[in-house]
Amino acid sequence: MTALAKPIQSPPPAASVPAAERGGKVVAYVTDAATETALRQAAAQLLVSEFEVRRGDVRTAARDLARQRSPDLLIVDLSGIELPIGAMEALSQVCEPSVTVVAVGDRNDVALYRNLRGLGVAEYLFKPLPADQVEALLGRAAGTAGRGGDTGRQGKLVAVTGARGGVGATTVAVNLAAYLADIDRRRIALVDLDLHTGTVALHLNLKPGRGLREAIEAPERVDGLFLERAMQPASDRLDVLATEEPIVPPVAQNPRAVLDLLDCLRGQYHYVVVDVPHGLSETARAVLDHAALRIIVADGNLAGARDALRLRGAFEASGTARQTLTVHNRRGAPGALSQADFGRALGSPADCAIECRPKPLVEAATLGEPAIRRCAPFKSDISRLAGAVSGQSANGAAGLLARLFRSGKAAR
Ligand SMILES: Nc1ncnc2c1ncn2[C@@H]1O[C@H](COP(=O)(O)OP(=O)(O)O)[C@@H](O)[C@H]1O
Ligand SMILES: [Mg+2]
Structure with a gap:
């Protein structure tokens, strides 16, 4: 010794x-x-x-x-x-x-x-x-201490976006965030970047707040105290930033303010999961560019596979060496492509598949509760995605030591 x-x-x-x-x-x-x-x-x-x-x-x-x-x-x-x-x-x-x-x-x-x-x-x-x-x-x-910078410990920014509208991107973002909070016991911030018609707050039975708009319009006010007031707790480890602004006039785009806000959140949460609305606005592009991990959700039809492929290609062409995961959602839905055909259309198999389960998902949406808390098979599908996000194997054995105090250390 x-x-x-x-x-x-x-x-x-x-x-x-x-x-x-x-x-x-x-x-x-x-x-x-x-x-x-x-x-x-x-x-x-x-x-x-x-x-x-x-x-x-x-x-x-x-x-x-x-x-x-x-x-x-x-x-x-x-x-x-x-x-x-x-x-x-x-x-x-x-x-x-x-x-x-x-x-x-x-x-x-x-x-x-x-x-x-x-x-x-x-x-x-x-x-x-x-x-x-x-x-x-x-x-x-x-x-x-308090200058926020030299510890190198910042949470990981995960951007979830749909290859098309209505494919289940918000469902995936909400349930991934809930899984990382409930099961992996990490502190999670979930941000809905659709300021006008976002549905994250509805999924979690929360009243939309004003904080996100304020952060975009007056970025100089964003600090720890501001976030403490603006974040809405959805559970003991899951805090949400979501709003429901009037359709007109639209809130002006301010990608820099959004990126600064997300970086500020990364200092306080292990993961910042962002629901990035489909449509590739200037802000959406900036966030997808900035994220350490991008998750593209597609449903199992030909157009979904095509647009997932195009989005993935665009990410690769942007030259940033960030991880991208493709989720094949609603697998087995009537009239949808088989998993093999979906993989062929995509050029390679999807990283993760989520079965079509309309009944429990409708029930969960009606109750404003993440579906993983009500449907074990759906939770099991989401657990595989969460494993890929956290770098753990499905049984949770990998990477135990590396995770402590340094989640997403070098990554964003
Ligand atoms: N795996 C699934 N099985 C069945 N229905 C699903 C599944 N994923 C999402 N949905 C349903 O699809 C609809 C659109 O989902 P949503 O998450 O709002 O899509 P997006 O955010 O891409 O527009 C919702 O009614 C949701 O319950
Ligand atoms: Mg959505």
């Missing part, structure tokens, strides 16, 4: 950021008085204004943060935790992607340090915490 004996290197000295410029909220969960005192002293020394210590460990933090907004810097105690990686996994499920996480613990263990760093944990310090290390840590964190 030579690795255990090797001391962990101290972090470099604190960056010399003037206290007045420091921003960001720091919350620490620690199990003992000595660690609390060390942190309090360092915070006072560095004039960290928003600093809070709560007694508890990483599990307490996960419980609290499931119900509260994440701070900018979160310090959690791993002392006495038998399976620290598992505990960190549970924490990552409830944290916003932009949070910087620092662990403290009672084990001087290089393997643990490496594993935690590999998961996206910014630093691991073992007790008793040396004053200089704590000051260096808080100094750097306070200098960068």
